[in-house]
Amino acid sequence: MDLNEAIRQAKLGNALAQKHLYEQYKVSLFVVCLRYGRDRSEAEDILQEGFINIFKSLPQYTGEGAVGHWMRKVMVNAALQYLRKWKREWHYLDSEDYETAFQTNEEVFQKLGLEELTRLIQQLPMGYRVVFNLYVIEGYAHKEIAELLGVSINTSKTQLFKAKAALRKQLGQQSLT
Amino acid sequence: MSNRKSKDKLEALFGNLFNEEAAINKMDGWNQPSDEIWDQIHAELHPKQNKNRLVVFLPWMAVAASSLLLIGCFQFYQLNTTNSSQLSYQQNKKEQVIDLLQSHFGGGSGKEEKINHPLNSNAGRLIAYQQSETEKDVSPLGESPLTNTQLDTERSTEISINNKLHQPVAALTMMYNPILTQEKKVFIQPPITPITKNKSSFYLGANYTPSWKESGVIQFEEADNIAGKEYTSTTISGGLTFGVQLQKGWILESGLQYRHSKKSTIYTGGIPYEQITENPTSEVGKEYVSTLPLGSTTGSLAADLLLTKNPTAVTDHDEELDLSVTLSHSVKMVDIPILAKKRWAVGSLGLSVKAGILNRFILQNKVAMPEVIAQDQSYEVTSTILQKDTPPQKTTTYSGHLVAGVGLDYALLPRLSLYVEPTFTRSLQPTKNLELASVYTSGKMVDVGVRYDLR
Structure with a gap:
């Protein structure tokens, strides 16, 4: 399936097109999640929430800029949202030297x-x-x-x-x- | 995003490597998410397609099963009523047939008679077989003047006639048991249906459950700082039951129960002071953010706690900050139980055990904001219920529960009895899956009520 066609179909809620986009971008976006999460489990949680946000807000994607960059931005926001929600530890190093x-x-x-x-x-x-x-x-x-x-x-x-x-x-x- | 002019080596290394498409997309295994992730995304995006059909239809199946049971009970009731009237009617007929036979068979031997019986309007005929003395000890298989059709015992009614009264009239019992006896029998064929006194009976009941204590079982996958919990629960319940008493003390029962529960749950626990650290999102003081899973009748909730403290305050890092969180809510629900019971009677007393399924429909679930109190007055605590996990104000959430219990009843009158039934329920599936916990709902109740037997 052509990328533009997949985006168009995914905007309409076509599950096959959504799967196609997921398969296309899951690795690069999972690496983003791995960087924000503490471990693999957290990264998978972020990936899941991020992709749900991506598909829900896909109709707002106007085609301006690469879809991969747009997805990554949504994924980063999902990661920040996840960390704000579930995490408790925010640390500073005491040492100033x-x-x-x-x-x-x-x-x-x-x-x-x-x-x-x-x-x-x-x-x-x-x-x-x-x-x-x-x-x-x-x-x-x-x-x-x-x-x-x-x-x-x-x-x-x-x-x-x-x-x-x-x-x-x-x-x-x-x-x- | 802005362009930055200067980057040190470390920034350049990380920045370049993590933006290099080829390196990122290299299939190394470590950068592959689990296969289940897509399934979960798909389930979230297309809930209708992924809902288990059984789960979707379960509430309707429960209602249908209860309706069928109710209809079945009425059928039993009607059948019993009809059988009683049929019995008395056929007793009359029997006597009239005997009179008829007495007048018709004065004596003679070995002949078949067909009589138009005026009392058998549907059948139109009565067959009697008069047996000779010589046939007494001979198996008449093949000799019977009655055909298989005529000997259709399913549709025949057998009338025994006393020897003394009807000496000349012999009888055949049936084709497959053709032992000839002195007993005189007449087959009236076809149409009078077999009459067997059915011992099943139907009853209606009303019950009331004053209160019971309910607890949520939370299975944590990992320890949480706030683990202690204490429940206070007040529940009022009432409803109707109906059931059918089958053979050998077995009972099928269903009903409709309305319950209104008010519940207050107090969670207590401590947070080590050292975990209350500065948050880069705040520059005014120390903060602690925690998500707290809270069990409830209808599932569970989660609350975000935020602790703030003046940065100049001194804390003892060897101790914990004690917290108590009180969550209150009220729930209105309707229960439709489907139960099997086994009952033993001892005089006017009855003992029973029961087990089955309870179908619970939540009509309304109102949740109050949690009250959080920190023992250390230098801390301020604010709490919010997470929007995602807050149940709607009105819902028709369904949950299936296992029910088990025992019962004691006492017959005040022949048809009226009082009963007490301590009962235990537990949800079949987690009523809610939280990030850290699966919540099952269990309950204890003591039903008291009256039953009126309609047999």
Whole structure:
């Protein structure tokens, strides 16, 4: 089935067309979910809610821009909604001298694959994980993140800073083992 | 999304790799969601197509089964009434036939007579067979003057006549049991239907359930901070029952019960202070957000709790913050039970056990906002019921329950009895599946009532 035809049919509620779109985008969107969830189970919950939102709001998709990007945006919103709803832990690192606490060895990251990097992100506390994902991978600016999460720009910056520090810390531990 | 000018190596690595389509779409297994995900999405998007047909029709099947039982009870009742009048009518006929035979068979041997019987308007004839003395000890198989059709015992009525009165008249019993005796029998054929006194009887009852304690069984998949729960429940119930008493003490019973339940559930528990952490969505103080599953008569609810505290307040991290959450709601429902009972009678007393299915239809479910009290006064607690899990104000939710119980009855009058029946119910399926819990509903009740026997 042609992609445009699948979108048109899916807008009308055609289950086969919806399945076609799901099969087409499930992997790339699941990777997005894996980055926001703490584990595979949470990621699958997010994926499920995200796809339901996608198909329910598909009639609002005007065809402007790639459908994949539009879906990813809806999926990210679904992830944020999920985390707001069910999660309790929002952490800050107490330590303020994290930047100098660990030696950065970014070369090690180059050796890691997508799966390993995803696991590293999953191990971050939720607040760090969300801001890191939004800023580094989704490409949002701190101002946009602040509006999206209802926090100040400084909070967003701090969270990102700490997220990167935590990743470097994990990397340091990995490189030692 | 804005374009940013500078990126460090780490940002570039993650940013580039996670936006590289080829790498992401590589079939590695770890990035493949489970097969069931699509099924769940499809079920959510197309609920009508995915609803189990049995579940859809179950309420109607319950109503139909109860109606059939009610109709069946009336049929039994009518049949019994008819049989009684038929018995007396045929007794009269029997006597008249005997008179007729006495006048017709004065003596003689070995001949068949066909008589037009004026009392048998449908049949129009009466057959009597007079047996000779020599045939007494001989099996008359094949010799019987009556054909199979004539010996259709399903449609024949047998009348025994005392030897003394009707010495010349011999009888055949039936083709397959042709032992000849001195007993004199006459077959009147065809049409008088066999009359067997049916012992089944029909009864109507009214019952009232003053109150019972009900509890929700919550099976947590993982521990929750707030686990303790305490119920207080007040329920008023009343309705009608009808049933049919079959042979050997077996009873089928159904009915219609209206129940109104008011319930208050208090959840108590503690949250370690150290879990109450700052939330990046708030810059005014510490926050704790928790989703609390709450069992209820009709299923379950979930409430979001939000704790806030002045950031300057000092807390002892070795202790927990005690919370009590009170949730109140009232439920109106209609129950249609379908029960099988076994009863043993000892004089005027009866003992019974029962089991069956209870079909429950929720008419209305009103939920009050939860009241949350934190023992530490430096905390403020606000709570909201999650919209997704809040039952609508009015619904016709159906749930099937298993019913089991025992009963004691006492006959005040020959047809009127009082009864008491402690009963236990439990839902067959979870009445609600929460994120962390499957909720089954169980109940205990003591029905008291009266029954009037219509036999």
